[in-house]
Amino acid sequence: MNYVVGTLAVLATIIVLFPLAAILFYLVYKGASSLNLDFFTHVPAPVGEQGGGMANAIVGSGIILTLASSMGIPIGIAAGVYLAEFGQGKFLANAIRFTADVLNGVPSIVMGISVFALLVQGRHFSALAGGVALAIMMVPTVTRTTEEMLATVPHAIREAALGLGVPKWRTVISVGLRTASPGIITGCMLAFARVAGETAPLLFTALGNQFWSVKLNEPIAALPLQIYVYALGPYDEWHRLAWAGALVLIILIMVSVTLVRIFANRGVLKGGS
Amino acid sequence: MGVGILVEDLNAWYGSNHTLQDINLHIPANHATALIGPSGCGKSTFVRCLNRMHETNPIARATGVVKMGDIDIYRDASPVEIRRRVGMVFQRPNPFPTMSIYDNVISGLKLNGFRNRRILDETVERSLKQAALWEEVKDDLKKKSGASLSGGQQQRMCIARALAVDPEVLLMDEPASALDPVSTSKIEDLIFQLKSQYTIVIVTHNMQQAARVAENTGFFLNGKLVEFDSTHKIFTNPRDKRTEDYITGRFG
Numbered sequence: 253m254n255y256v257v258g259t260l261a262v263l264a265t266i267i268v269l270f271p272l273a274a275i276l277f278y279l280v281y282k283g284a285s286s287l288n289l290d291f292f293t294h295v296p297a298p299v300g301e302q303g304g305g306m307a308n309a310i311v312g313s314g315i316i317l318t319l320a321s322s323m324g325i326p327i328g329i330a331a332g333v334y335l336a337e338f339g340q341g342k343f344l345a346n347a348i349r350f351t352a353d354v355l356n357g358v359p360s361i362v363m364g365i366s367v368f369a370l371l372v373q374g375r376h377f378s379a380l381a382g383g384v385a386l387a388i389m390m391v392p393t394v395t396r397t398t399e400e401m402l403a404t405v406p407h408a409i410r411e412a413a414l415g416l417g418v419p420k421w422r423t424v425i426s427v428g429l430r431t432a433s434p435g436i437i438t439g440c441m442l443a444f445a446r447v448a449g450e451t452a453p454l455l456f457t458a459l460g461n462q463f464w465s466v467k468l469n470e471p472i473a474a475l476p477l478q479i480y481v482y483a484l485g486p487y488d489e490w491h492r493l494a495w496a497g498a499l500v501l502i503i504l505i506m507v508s509v510t511l512v513r514i515f516a517n518r519g520v521l522k523g524g525s
Numbered sequence: 526m527g528v529g530i531l532v533e534d535l536n537a538w539y540g541s542n543h544t545l546q547d548i549n550l551h552i553p554a555n556h557a558t559a560l561i562g563p564s565g566c567g568k569s570t571f572v573r574c575l576n577r578m579h580e581t582n583p584i585a586r587a588t589g590v591v592k593m594g595d596i597d598i599y600r601d602a603s604p605v606e607i608r609r610r611v612g613m614v615f616q617r618p619n620p621f622p623t624m625s626i627y628d629n630v631i632s633g634l635k636l637n638g639f640r641n642r643r644i645l646d647e648t649v650e651r652s653l654k655q656a657a658l659w660e661e662v663k664d665d666l667k668k669k670s671g672a673s674l675s676g677g678q679q680q681r682m683c684i685a686r687a688l689a690v691d692p693e694v695l696l697m698d699e700p701a702s703a704l705d706p707v708s709t710s711k712i713e714d715l716i717f718q719l720k721s722q723y724t725i726v727i728v729t730h731n732m733q734q735a736a737r738v739a740e741n742t743g744f745f746l747n748g749k750l751v752e753f754d755s756t757h758k759i760f761t762n763p764r765d766k767r768t769e770d771y772i773t774g775r776f777g
Contacts, residue, residue, distance in 0.1 A: 340583070408619035412683070414581055416633035416690055417609030426636050430623050 319383025324390030332398025382458030397439025527724030612687030677708025
């Protein structure tokens with residue numbers, strides 16, 4: 253019986269890993285040949301001309317994701333702390349929890365239209381609007397993971413801190429959040445990786461830009477948008493660049509997630525029990 | 526130095542459950558006082574009322590007067606101030622898993638914003654020596670996590686952590702019940718040494734332990750303090766029939 257369950261588990265793992273490996277392999281196969289220095293240093297070439305790159309889209313994605321993370325992660329963690337530590341049994345807490353779960357299921361295109369109506373209509377497309385749209389998409393994941401991870405922190409550890417005369421707010425931050433931080437960081441990374449590839453919310457907010465721009469109140473380029481435009485375009489050159497863009501997007505997500513993990517694990521002592 | 530504790534008409538509830546009823550008691554300064562009784566008799570609730578940990582449970586409340594020296598702890602001070610003056614050691618060792626041994630010991634100071642390096646270093650050494658753990662861990666203070674120590678070492682580290690904030694009273698809720706006999710006897714030796722400087726209240730299931738470490742013993746039953754007297758008197762010539770039944774092992 254052990255053998256059967258073990259074999260099934262290994263089989264399931266292979267089935268899960270196969271599509272992932274296939275996608276990565278296909279991306280490298282299609283995209284790697286178009287990657288060169290120009291790709292990282294040039295903006296898109298005018299229609300009909302050869303060459304060009306996605307430098308503006310790479311920087312643009314970086315700006316939008318920085319904006320989204322700096323808004324979405326603190327709000328999400330704060331809401332999670334409220335749910336886990338201060339809101340037990342309160343109506344407001346149940347309302348937040350319900351809203352977060354519903355928000356998690358809202359299609360990303362709806363998020364794009366909503367932020368369009370709130371921030372773009374009557375003004376203009378902007379990097380900031382794109383960041384807000386992605387931030388709203390990050391909040392539910394971050395909130396719920398923070399709440400669940402705080403719930404796994406043993407009650408005895410909180411009592412230890414309270415018993416030393418540490419105020420509750422300080423116990424929550426320095427003991428609760430610190431003990432739960434590996435799980436919370438994983439949640440933040442999941443949220444980050446998910447929105448990093450989002451295209452639909454950016455169509456109505458950041459819009460995209462064929463030229464160099466780093467202004468927050470103007471349309472800005474982003475990798476998923478550039479991939480979308482090039483993949484649908486009529487030229488073979490564009491298709492090749494779209495493949496290369498997809499490969500770069502995946503690599504950038506993997507690199508940033510790995511860097512955060514290494515950074516977060518530094519200085520953490522391994523416990524014995 | 527320790528202070529005496531005077532308890533008058535203390536009542537405590539968990540929800541509608543009346544877990545402590547009309548407790549009156551004087552705990553003398555710089556002595557060890559043991560509290561014995563069967564499980565669920567209210568002795569843990571009682572010590573948690575002495576540092577206002579009882580009220581951290583949202584459904585719990587307490588009435589009555591607890592005086593620590595001149596201070597009425599329920600009226601003259603905040604729970605946070607009281608808990609800095611009354612250290613607590615719990616049934617199971619509860620080190621902070623993300624912190625080194627060093628950080629565990631001075632967590633009470635650090636988490637309250639105290640930053641003076643020299644004083645922190647001195648406090649760690651003094652507290653660990655008081656808890657008889659210094660020699661075993663002095664080379665790994667910042668290298669090892671507090672959770673990597675053995676159970677008995679963890680409990681002594683928790684005692685050092687409680688002593689580091691320089692309390693006047695030390696509450697111990699069955700501090701050796703999760704430990705092996707060797708670790709238990711180390712903890713008992715410690716209590717013996719510490720009671721010259723601190724007022725110690727120790728909850729225990731182990732009557733030999735009460736007899737070994739405490740000058741005074743109180744017997745709790747069903748939320749009431751049945752008898753409180755010198756340990757010698759309680760164990761040789763108790764006034765109450767129920768105390769006698771309990772210490773001779775007829776129930777509990």
